[in-house]
Ligand SMILES: *[C@@H]1O[C@H](CO)[C@@H](O)[C@H](O)[C@H]1NC(C)=O
Ligand SMILES: *[C@@H]1O[C@H](CO)[C@@H](O)[C@H](O)[C@H]1NC(C)=O
């Protein structure tokens with residue numbers, strides 16, 4: 001009996017000892033530096049999943065240095081646009097203005113038809129290295145999201161409605177600044193992008209009002225469908241948090257709204273956007289009119305107070321005003337930036353704009369723009 005007990009005690013001690021040794025072994029192993037992988041192993045390790053590559057691509061090194069500190073600044077700005085027909089020149093001017101005004105890396109995501117694609121690609125690739133280094137051009141064909149393509153093809157003209165489908169078409173993208181092609185940055189796109197940080201957790205998009213006063217407003221006087229707020233919104237310069245729009249189920253609202261209001265819709269996608277946010281106003285953030293400055297703001301009288309105080313941040317030449325002679329001041333700014341070549345002197349560009357604007361003082365918009373405190377921050 002005693003022998004047996006002794007045996008068990010010894011066996012117990014032996015097993016405990018083995019366990020202790022085993023533990024030591026693991027602690028020791030964990031402290032060892034990573035062993036150098038063999039060739040086959042390193043080949044396997046380097047095939048990081050696609051999503052990891054994306055994370056790395058979108059995270060410039062300077063933000064990684066902070067280790068685990070949460071990142072609050074945008075990693076890079078995404079500007080999205082839809083380019084069809086003869087809108088390539090305009091688009092190039094919009095892109096140029098963004099790059100002139102900013103030093104932040106910008107990824108341009110352009111949905112373009114075939115002619116626009118080759119002409120955009122051809123123009124951009126001739127730009128100097130130091131400009132190409134701070135941008136990327138992501139050209140995609142005009143298309144509908146695969147799962148409902150047939151249904152939507154029957155309802156919408158692909159080009160006109162493309163931007164309504166950005167949440168599904170850009171599944172891998174968190175947020176974009178959508179720009180109409182007839183827009184020009186007169187400030188850094190970062191200044192627009194920073195409104196993402198001012199939005200609350202419910203808000204999924206940001207736009208400027210369509211109008212500032214009731215007497216000249218379009219929606220309040222003419223619309224036969226619901227619209228956002230008192231005067232509606234203009235969708236030409238629109239921050240879109242695509243993640244939140246996907247969570248909201250954005251596209252499932254688009255088709256029923258289209259069916260219900262199609263005979264009353266005049267301004268296409270902008271009307272649909274107005275109708276959605278009429279019913280969900282808490283989901284929209286509205287920034288002031290100088291983020292989307294249009295001829296309406298100056299053609300009769302000056303109605304955009306923030307532009308008078310802080311200057312125009314984004315110029316929007318809607319209704320062809322970058323090309324026709326209705327608003328020479330808009331055309332003058334457009335032409336100056338179109339004629340500018342990268343590498344050229346920026347103060348000269350600034351002077352050219354001011355000079356060509358002074359020739360428009362006898363027009364209502366020209367008179368006003370000439371009086372603005374700081375038109376260009378370059
Ligand atoms: C675009 O620019 C080119 C070159 O400057 C010019 O020849 C062409 O007419 C322009 N197209 C449009 C539609 O304005
Ligand atoms: C593009 O073409 C349309 C129709 O032909 C024309 O009305 C418009 O002025 C053109 N736009 C530009 C920027 O040349």
Ligand SMILES: *[C@@H]1O[C@H](CO)[C@@H](O)[C@H](O)[C@H]1NC(C)=O
Pocket residue numbers: 117118121122125139
């Ligand atoms: C743009 O041009 C480059 C070569 O210059 C070519 O490799 C690329 O496929 C083109 N992209 C598109 C979308 O046409």
Ligand SMILES: *[C@@H]1O[C@H](CO)[C@@H](O)[C@H](O)[C@H]1NC(C)=O
Pocket residue numbers: 174175196197241242243244
């Ligand atoms: C967009 O919304 C998502 C989900 O709420 C959030 O995690 C993300 O930071 C937002 N993006 C931007 C640029 O604010």
